[in-house]
Amino acid sequence: MDERPVGIFDSGFGGLTVVKAIADLMPGEDLIYFGDSARYPYGPKPREEVLAFSLEICDYLINAFDVKMIVVACNTASAFALDTIVEKYSVPVVGMIEPGARSLVSAATTDRIGVIGTVGTISSGAYQEMLGAIAPHLEVTCAAMPGFVEFVERGELESDQLLVLAERLLRPILDGNVSSLLLGCTHYPFLARTISKVLGESVTLISSAEETAFSVRQLLFDFNLAAMRSVGSFRAITSGDVDEFRRIGRTLLGLDFSTVTSHRVDR
Numbered sequence: 001m002d003e004r005p006v007g008i009f010d011s012g013f014g015g016l017t018v019v020k021a022i023a024d025l026m027p028g029e030d031l032i033y034f035g036d037s038a039r040y041p042y043g044p045k046p047r048e049e050v051l052a053f054s055l056e057i058c059d060y061l062i063n064a065f066d067v068k069m070i071v072v073a074c075n076t077a078s079a080f081a082l083d084t085i086v087e088k089y090s091v092p093v094v095g096m097i098e099p100g101a102r103s104l105v106s107a108a109t110t111d112r113i114g115v116i117g118t119v120g121t122i123s124s125g126a127y128q129e130m131l132g133a134i135a136p137h138l139e140v141t142c143a144a145m146p147g148f149v150e151f152v153e154r155g156e157l158e159s160d161q162l163l164v165l166a167e168r169l170l171r172p173i174l175d176g177n178v179s180s181l182l183l184g185c186t187h188y189p190f191l192a193r194t195i196s197k198v199l200g201e202s203v204t205l206i207s208s209a210e211e212t213a214f215s216v217r218q219l220l221f222d223f224n225l226a227a228m229r230s231v232g233s234f235r236a237i238t239s240g241d242v243d244e245f246r247r248i249g250r251t252l253l254g255l256d257f258s259t260v261t262s263h264r265v266d267r
């Protein structure tokens, strides 16, 4: 039993899809979310830079809030920094790659599956490696979606421009004839309408937010860290503009973000 908060972070709004799944599953937990909006997107950045940002955020969450667990609600940061974070901190850490791969494999209805993610996630080979280990019989088509994250961060979830980009970038997924597609970036569930418009109804879109929340719950129980209260709190912090975060956050999730505060980072 431990009443300390769970710390969750992403480059911007994407990780809020994971926050929502954790809050649904464990409503008694206090959740602290850090969105690094000042430095998004992480996807095109080199590994060293994403690693440095991730460690800086984990230090902040631990030192300022004494979090009992860290959830790396970003596939790019999970691909580049999870091993180092696990090694460096004594609190349990949950990343996106393993829960993502697991959800995809369990949803597969044919031997062809797909993963879309940022340039960093796809080029790191993290999903290819994980899927090769847990489901070597499945054929995996991976594709990077540069530009998708920027649409979400602007709160632009449906537009002609987005559709044109999606039609171009999703071509390899259509050619791969996949039955299930993992949205391997926490921002992408916000674009599900556009993605499914391009791919059609025969492709099942998988978000790993729920599976990640199950991993969080399992670890909290395993380490005897679950909170005993019935209603927890939520606090969001952004490195970007607070008013902008409130406005876009409300557009994306329909939630009241009036309590968002700011934490400055070096760019």
Ligand code: DGL
Pocket (backbone or CB within 6 Å): 010, 011, 012, 014, 015, 040, 041, 042, 043, 044, 073, 074, 075, 076, 077, 118, 121, 149, 184, 185, 186, 187
């Ligand atoms: N939402 C993140 C991910 O899951 C990062 C997106 C970005 O900043 O490029 O990869």
